[in-house]
Amino acid sequence: MSIHFDLWKLLAGLGIFLFGMQLIEESVKSLSGRAFRRIIRMYTNGRLRSIGSGALVTALLQSSSAVSLMVLAFVGAGVMNMQNAIGVIMGSNIGTTLTAWIIATIGFKIKIEALALPFIGLGAGGLILFKPSSRPFFVTRLLIGFGFLFLGLDFMKTSVESFTQTFSLGQFPDYGLWFYLLVGTLVTALMQASAATIAIVLTALNSGLITFDIGAVMVIGANIGTTITVLLGAIGGVQAKKRVSLSHLVFNVVTGAAAFLGLPLLVWIVSFMVDIRSDSLMGLALFHSLFNILGVVLFIPFLGPLSRLLTRVFPDYKTILTVYLDQTPPEITDAATAALRKETGHLLQECQLYNLRLLRIDERLVFDVDLPFETNRKKKYAPDEFYENIKLLHAEIFTFYSKIQTHKIDETEVKELERLIYASRNMMNSIKNFKGIRHNMDEFDGSDNAYLNAQYKLFRKRLVELYHNMGRILNTEDQEGQYRSLVRSFVQIEEADDRFIKNTLNAVADKKIQEMEIASLLLVNRLFAQSCRMQIYSMKDLLLSQEQVNNFDRAMDIKEIMDAEKKRVKD
Known part of the structure; x- marks a missing residue:
């Protein structure tokens, strides 16, 4: 049959x-x-x-x-x-x-x-x-x-x-x-x-x-x-x-x-x-x-x-992601502003950890202890879940900010709160950039091209150096010292960006990379450098006084003018 x-x-x-x-x-x-x-x-x-x-x-x-x-x-x-x-x-x-x-x-x-x-x-x-x-x-x-x-x-x-010509259901139990x-x-x-x-x-x-x-x-x-x-x-x-x-x-x-x-x-x-x-x-x-x-x-x-x-x-449960806001009443504006500043600093650290994990960098190179998100967890968050938690924390920060705004606050406090929100937004834009280049980084790491492998390692090195600098700035109690270190870190980011572009031009001349690889490298570097800049901007608004923020912004404007003039003369 x-x-x-x-x-x-x-x-x-x-x-x-x-x-x-x-x-x-x-x-x-x-x-x-x-x-x-x-x-x-x-x-x-x-x-x-x-x-x-x-x-x-x-x-x-x-x-x-x-x-x-x-x-x-x-x-x-x-x-x-x-x-x-x-x-x-x-x-x-x-x-x-x-x-x-x-x-x-x-x-x-x-x-x-x-x-x-x-x-x-x-x-x-x-x-x-x-x-x-x-x-x-x-x-x-x-x-x-x-x-x-x-x-x-x-x-x-x-x-x-x-098969149906000889088959019969009666043949089976x-x-x-x-x-x-x-x-x-x-x-x-x-x-x-x-x-x-x-x-x-x-x-x-x-x-x-x-x-x-x-x-x-x-x-x-x-x-x-x-x-x-x-x-x-x-x-x-x-x-x-x-x-x-x-x-x-x-x-x-x-x-x-x-x-x-x-x-x-x-x-x-x-x-x-x-x-x-x-x-x-x-x-x-x-x-x-x-x-x-x-x-x-x-x-x-x-x-x-x-x-x-x-x-x-399956009841809804709310994971408490905040460290400082949950127990702070927004109507006590002085305490609320201080709590918001600390929570924004917490957001900065979680964003740094997220970026480290996307590039598969050992987080112990930057952090000595577990950050609040995972303090009492047996296993680490997956990247996508981690990203969602960071977004939720940012939403909590913005909600708390809006609650403070409903109470009577003076002009100085208004500007201080605005700077904290600018800082949190720059942090979110920074990790969004990293999320966007994640797959490109994986391609560089797994490529047969030795030059691309080397650039992947260089990106990781640039990020660790930036986070070491940021860690030193956070541990500096002198606000003037923080200001100078932030300016110096920003200049280092720009110098690393310039070196990367020059090295890429040399690699093109030496035929070490192909056309599509050139486009990917330049795009990734642009988003990486932007992300680094935004993290410095976030620290500027988080740590400095209003006068120092204005000085920092003027310094950046002067640098842009000087760079444009150099380019004009060169052309």
């Missing part, structure tokens, strides 16, 4: 089908991804609208997982509330049933090869003719995606045709419908694509390998298994993301359980509308839509209670 079963052709067909689905999803997102995100973000106010938007976007995008991950992102960013998020998740389950309808109505009703090959041929021609990343290019990718989808179906169909429910769940969880499971089920049903009831429970299992993608996407996420992923699991499991228990009734309803003996594929597509719609109807009254229950299960 196994001689007639072409397993490799079945697996190849499944792979081609999945590749086609991926091309369709990527092409549609590239053509209208922003529009889909706009629908999900803006047109989900209310239960019915959120369900409708979820169904529409999923039907067009052909991926409930992609829509669910979009929802996770919007909930995590705080732009979508829990109740509307559950509505979109429920709607996506309805939208994903379009795959079954396409396969049932087209996939096995016509000669697939006659449809698949022209799509692939026309699409391949478009890939050659059109410029990558253009709209016509993605349209041709969409055509190829549909071509591969149908070609994969054809492979799966023909791989089992001869009766495991019960629950076994096939489990199979559908596990297969979908492993492939993370319910569409692929449904395609396999429809292929098996079309060939007579399984009965309608078995196909129905496997489709139910596919709905349950698709929750794994969202559950994985919520791992390590904020509490809101965990609530959304759990709501997806609860909805799909409860809907699946209700459909499994009420299977005889649902099959009777489907058979009343479609003759499942002569058109079992259409019947299964109808069953898929029917039990998902019934699940939505069942859950609509409980959207509010479910969102409140999930909030209790």
Whole structure:
């Protein structure tokens, strides 16, 4: 019996089908991804609208997982509330049933090869003719995606045709419908694509390998298994993301359980509308839509209670990131200003630590002890989580600043507070620059070009030297000494910048680097130098008096004038 079963052709067909689905999803997102995100973000106010938007976007995008991950992102960013998020998740389950309808109505009703090959041929021609990343290019990718989808179906169909002539379910033990429910769940969880499971089920049903009831429970299992993608996407996420992923699991499991228990009734309803003996594929597509719609109807009254229950299960907790502001009342303006100054200094240190880690520099070269963010943590923050905490700390500083502003303060205090906010903003701009050049630095480090490797090491050395200078300035109690050291550090940054440009010009003349490498080096150096300057600016506003700040700014203006004059004379 196994001689007639072409397993490799079945697996190849499944792979081609999945590749086609991926091309369709990527092409549609590239053509209208922003529009889909706009629908999900803006047109989900209310239960019915959120369900409708979820169904529409999923039907067009052909991926409930992609829509669910979009929802996770919007909930995590705080732009979508829990109740509307559950509505979109429920709607996506309805939208994903379009795959079954396409396969049932087209996939096995016509000669697939006659449809698949022209799509692939026309699409391949478009890939050659059109410029990558253009709209016509993605349209041709969409055509190829549909071509591969149908070609994969054809492979799966023909791989089992001869096998079905000698196959009978009576040859195998009766495991019960629950076994096939489990199979559908596990297969979908492993492939993370319910569409692929449904395609396999429809292929098996079309060939007579399984009965309608078995196909129905496997489709139910596919709905349950698709929750794994969202559950994985919520791992390590904020509490809101965990609530959304759990709501997806609860909805799909409860809907699946209700459909499994009420299977005889649902099959009777489907058979009343479609003759499942002569058109079992259409019947299964109808069953898929029917039990998902019934699940939505069942859950609509409980959207509010479910969102409140999930909030209790995963309550929001606020990590206290501030060291000095949390216990300081803003109405006592003298104490509040002093606390704000110290907290801004704390922000400066956390920003320095973030930059060190991005360049994989041993932080013990700069800091002797753990900084407040990680004092009581067993492990260090990942870079992205660290960056988010720094942003939150900056937000706390700005919020506290605005609270002080509501109280009566004199002009001197107003200017002092403004300088502290300027300092914090320069720090944030500094780490944003570092975040932007992170991947370029990794490329320099891993490059086969020895010159690029050397420049990566030089950037790290420049940063450590800057932070040693900044550490000495912070430990200097004499404000005049701090002023002179800041000016000297700024001059050193400019000199290092000039040396880098001259060395790069020499490397170009000696053909040590290529054109693209030149552009990357110059861009990285510009952002690196800007970041260093902004850190000095932040220390200027954090440490110096108003008179010294004015003197520093005038010194910088004079330097710019002198540099411009030197350049004019040289030209």
